Amino acid sequence: MILPVIMAGGMGSRLWPMSRQLFPKQFLSLHGDSTMLQATLARLSDIEHQPPLIICNEEHRFIVAEQLRNSSSSDENASHSQILLEPVGRNTAPAIALAAFNAIISGDDPLLLVLAADHVIKDNVAFTNAVNNAAYIANDNKLITFGITPTAPETGYGYIKAGKEVNGVSAVEQFVEKPDQATAQQYMSQGDYFWNSGMFMFKASVYLAQLKEHRPDIYLACENAMTNISNDLDFIRVDKTAFELCPDESIDYAVMEKTSQAVVMPMDADWSDIGSWSALWDIENKDENGNVNHGDIVSIATTNCYISAQDKLVTTIGLDDIVIVDTKDAILVAKKSEVQQVKAIVNLLKKQQRSEISEHREVYRPWGKYDSLDQGDRFKVKRITVKPGASLSTQMHHHRAEHWIVVSGTAKVTNGESEIFLTENQSTYIPIGNVHALENPGIVDLELIEVQSGCYLGEDDIIRFDDKYGRVKS
16 A cells, blocks of 8 residues: 655745744645645545655654644544654655655555655646556556656756656656756757656665665665664654764665666646745736735735735835745845745855744744744743643743733643642743743633743753653753
8 A cells, every 4th residue: 555755854945934944834834725734645635545654853843743633634544644753854865765664664565655745736636646557657666756747948847857658657767957948948849858746656665675776875874773763752763873874865866866667657737846936926826917915915016926924014016026925023025036046045044143044933832832022132022822731841941030921811830839820811920940830721722921031031041840742851
């Protein structure tokens, strides 16, 4: 049976300022109401498959678990998926190897359907048909890469050159890097080139055999990492020390370009990897002026623009082919033709050590979220939301005191030796050095305002004594 392996790593830096290191594009609702991860799971609904295996990094584990629980997918197995954690990012070849080893260890040799969590596919029937057709070929020990039938001379994608077609698939003749415009046009004219989708299907054992033959160093590192695995809540953890020794390599370079068993399966399913704001504009519904508008927007003489307003009114006059993305703490304004340069902005901000590249003003935690409303030299104000039944870790701070004011819901507060319950408009004060904890014992969200004061207000000023989510004690 097919085992979907959903690759949910990566940052998606070209979609900054929405996509950020701690909350990247696969967890955003960029196209439709579901997040891109949830849409990927829903796409499997007409395919007979095992519960999917999600691969992500440590930083995103609680986001993945929460989105699986809240998934609107019709796939009843989605909420029961395993989540395999990469201690460090080592690209797609090692990640898929971990999934393959995990399947073999379980005593199975399934067909791995490797999918990225950040793609859009509009034609689900075509996707399902391509996957089901590929299953017959993959059972014959072939390694299948899905090639997207190109609709334009796209320079933002890699290409696959196909050889002679037999039974609906062709041998992979060559993988080609992103071409210039003239070369992309030539590929379109020839008709034997496909966009490289980054989606694959093969038996777990066949992939491991080919990896061992062509990249034994990656194979050995992943094998060693899987000899010491542990289960933690919803997560599978591998040996960090062993995996850190693994080379960083994509599946294309490590296996698909070297093996003689690679074939390309055409897929014409209205696919996009949403690699830029212009790509998102391409697939979204537009108004009579060619604009894609999300949020509170008022425009005059504005055409062919992508405008997203998160929490404030955005107005435009006399613009054409412009991208405007407004978030709570950053705004992007760019020519639509220049949006590939967003990554350069991210790199520049990284050199400046700006926090805006890593996290939003609103930050998600396993117990809920917080929004940093204001801060100065010796104070910070947050709005905190704690989900029903959730609790923050038992902790203390060396450099800050905290004042909690309940806006709605019920709070169970441990403050030093005392334990109290607070409701709307009630408050408590946590002095510096006091051990404290916060819990929502109710059935509705707990909303409170936290005012921090002190000489140092960094998030690393925390000593955890107990944490129900298994986070490392500081």
